[in-house]
Amino acid sequence: GEDVEQSLFLSVREGDSSVINCTYTDSSSTYLYWYKQEPGAGLQLLTYIFSNMDMKQDQRLTVLLNKKDKHLSLRIADTQTGDSAIYFCAERGDTGRRALTFGSGTRLQVQP
């Protein structure tokens, strides 16, 4: 079945770059997503990338996709204390149920 894995925790200093990594197993994944969740809240979509792309940049966010290794990363430049949250990687295939399959989330802690 589908599986998405992430490391559980990342701590960085304010102003540094953060890199959150994700691996997935479903080779038919068409879209890959990064969501942010603040305490007690729902998920906020940060960005997504189509599987035929290898990079997408959106302001401070850069997504890199290595389709051969099934590896996705999210880089946050100039990390701020407001970036402290849980970040979820998710994938979606193009057939079947089309629901997102999520990783367990990476808690990002930004130290002032």
Added chain:
Amino acid sequence: DGGITQSPKYLFRKEGQNVTLSCEQNLNHDAMYWYRQDPGQGLRLIYYSQIVNDFQKGDIAEGYSVSREKKESFPLTVTSAQKNPTAFYLCASSAQDGGTEAFFGQGTRLTVV
């Protein structure tokens, strides 16, 4: 404002009771989803619906039921058969075609007392 609304934000249930969580969207999305989130874990799919009057079981459907009588609404009932219902429940919706994102509600925290 277009969006997806879950209610209530907090819900308490006595053991043996059924409770229903509300999810409404005005995004004109065909597909709607219910996820469960437990501490330190990702989201697990309970049920999903790709069109009105149709829904499918997800990965952890046991002890839950849903209906999809209207496009805008996808209520989730947590039945007494669900042995460990305390969790954070998230509803989402998405357009049916293409790779558009899923939009999430703010969640309902259910606690069994």
